[in-house]
Amino acid sequence: MLRSCAMRLRTLGATPARRPGAARVWNHPGLLCFLLPERLFSSEKDTHKDYALPNPSWTKDLRLLFDQFMKRCEDGSWKRLPSYRQNPAQALQEFQTRFVDSKFKKENHMSKAQQFSRSFEEGLGFEYVMFYNSVEKRMVCLFQGGLHLQGVPGFVHGGAIATVVDITTGLCAIAEGVAMTANLNIDYKKPIPLLSVVVVNSQLQKIEGRKLFISCTIQSIDEKTLYTEATALFIKLDPDKPLT
Amino acid sequence: MLRSCAMRLRTLGATPARRPGAARVWNHPGLLCFLLPERLFSSEKDTHKDYALPNPSWTKDLRLLFDQFMKRCEDGSWKRLPSYRQNPAQALQEFQTRFVDSKFKKENHMSKAQQFSRSFEEGLGFEYVMFYNSVEKRMVCLFQGGLHLQGVPGFVHGGAIATVVDITTGLCAIAEGVAMTANLNIDYKKPIPLLSVVVVNSQLQKIEGRKLFISCTIQSIDEKTLYTEATALFIKLDPDKPLT
Numbered sequence: 001m002l003r004s005c006a007m008r009l010r011t012l013g014a015t016p017a018r019r020p021g022a023a024r025v026w027n028h029p030g031l032l033c034f035l036l037p038e039r040l041f042s043s044e045k046d047t048h049k050d051y052a053l054p055n056p057s058w059t060k061d062l063r064l065l066f067d068q069f070m071k072r073c074e075d076g077s078w079k080r081l082p083s084y085r086q087n088p089a090q091a092l093q094e095f096q097t098r099f100v101d102s103k104f105k106k107e108n109h110m111s112k113a114q115q116f117s118r119s120f121e122e123g124l125g126f127e128y129v130m131f132y133n134s135v136e137k138r139m140v141c142l143f144q145g146g147l148h149l150q151g152v153p154g155f156v157h158g159g160a161i162a163t164v165v166d167i168t169t170g171l172c173a174i175a176e177g178v179a180m181t182a183n184l185n186i187d188y189k190k191p192i193p194l195l196s197v198v199v200v201n202s203q204l205q206k207i208e209g210r211k212l213f214i215s216c217t218i219q220s221i222d223e224k225t226l227y228t229e230a231t232a233l234f235i236k237l238d239p240d241k242p243l244t
Numbered sequence: 245m246l247r248s249c250a251m252r253l254r255t256l257g258a259t260p261a262r263r264p265g266a267a268r269v270w271n272h273p274g275l276l277c278f279l280l281p282e283r284l285f286s287s288e289k290d291t292h293k294d295y296a297l298p299n300p301s302w303t304k305d306l307r308l309l310f311d312q313f314m315k316r317c318e319d320g321s322w323k324r325l326p327s328y329r330q331n332p333a334q335a336l337q338e339f340q341t342r343f344v345d346s347k348f349k350k351e352n353h354m355s356k357a358q359q360f361s362r363s364f365e366e367g368l369g370f371e372y373v374m375f376y377n378s379v380e381k382r383m384v385c386l387f388q389g390g391l392h393l394q395g396v397p398g399f400v401h402g403g404a405i406a407t408v409v410d411i412t413t414g415l416c417a418i419a420e421g422v423a424m425t426a427n428l429n430i431d432y433k434k435p436i437p438l439l440s441v442v443v444v445n446s447q448l449q450k451i452e453g454r455k456l457f458i459s460c461t462i463q464s465i466d467e468k469t470l471y472t473e474a475t476a477l478f479i480k481l482d483p484d485k486p487l488t
Binding site: 114 | 369392407
């Protein structure tokens with residue numbers, strides 16, 4: 001009942017444009033947080049590379065899409081989410097204090113743990129960037145699957161696609177609160193060729209108590225090919241019921 | 245509609261004990277094949293490391309379970325499935341000839357592609373071994389999640405769990421024919437701590453035409469904790485309808 005995980009230590013402002021001093025969206029190692037700027041952008045900033053920016057492995061298609069979405073960010077209606085490989089120590093400690101049972105806090109090797117979807121070398125694994133629209137409650141992930149994500153020869157593995165669905169719907173969910181995946185239901189309609197660029201669209205559909213229902217599609221850039229359809233159920237975490 | 249992929253170039257013998265010259269099960273980079281021994285265990289054998297064998301990263305729990313299942317293999321009722329990182333050129337070519345549309349065959353960089361679940365360095369990613377019982381139509385995967393599979397801090401990512409479900413049910417499906425994942429429906433019931441060992445049980449439930457219905461659970465070694473429940477639908481591939 002965890003997974004693409006999530007954590008909201010602060011509430012995101014209701015207005016789409018970020019006000020000075022308001023929260024920033026922070027996409028992190030399974031610990032996807034909304035943190036106040038002064039906490040995220042201090043010394044932590046220097047020790048963590050933001051992987052949600054263009055690198056030489058990005059194809060022309062991915063760069064063009066990235067530029068298009070960056071333009072949409074200019075009026076504040078969309079936000080690009082930075083993305084890191086490891087948890088800042090302070091955020092990790094806060095998460096564990098609030099949500100994790102004490103028996104899981106003893107392992108000091110956990111400081112070496114890395115976010116699954118950022119554990120590959122440049123270009124070989126998950127190359128992606130996410131953009132969020134807080135008014136539409138919609139998360140878009142631009143994704144390019146590297147050569148180490150292979151399933152059937154020449155195509156992206158079903159588990160890798162499930163991962164992309166999980167992280168995109170997960171980030172869509174945590175805008176509403178600290179939440180973890182309870183269910184993923186994924187229809188694989190067409191195979192996604194390795195190194196192609198696809199668009200993952202995730203949308204909050206409804207909230208029932210602690211349950212968050214999210215839909216998701218993966219399409220080609222021209223929207224002519226529907227590769228994947230999925231639904232996700234997330235449950236808001238309760239600090240009184242630690243993970244066991 | 246592909247995914248954990250599968251390929252059956254030869255039919256596995258109906259009897260559980262392997263007869264001399266009968267097919268062996270071959271778990272490979274998204275290309276999970278049943279091949280005749282002389283094709284698998286020729287020069288290919290020397291160029292591919294079998295990752296489904298103990299290595300120094302395996303915990304005591306995983307080694308003990310491995311030994312238990314190896315004992316079950318002695319009477320032929322169970323078989324350990326070897327597992328590799330890359331496709332042998334010949335098998336790759338045969339798969340593409342039979343099932344892949346010509347427009348996807350042009351990319352020569354595909355020779356550098358790697359099976360997603362074997363793309364990590366020793367101990368950091370998916371450490372697993374699978375055993376198959378052809379009479380029970382049951383696949384068991386012994387799995388240990390490394391530190392680079394992290395989702396919520398300290399626990400295995402939902403996408404990594406989906407991957408383990410996909411590869412285990414996928415191998416269970418292809419015993420019936422070349423098949424690909426059409427649907428995964430996964431209930432995440434409890435978080436799986438990093439570096440813990442769990443048992444993935446996959447069972448063929450029924451066959452309807454080209455549809456294969458598989459169930460799957462992930463449990464603790466003592467079977468007291470149910471971490472994950474899932475169902476999978478696989479569709480047998482049709483050589484007359486290449487992947488597009």
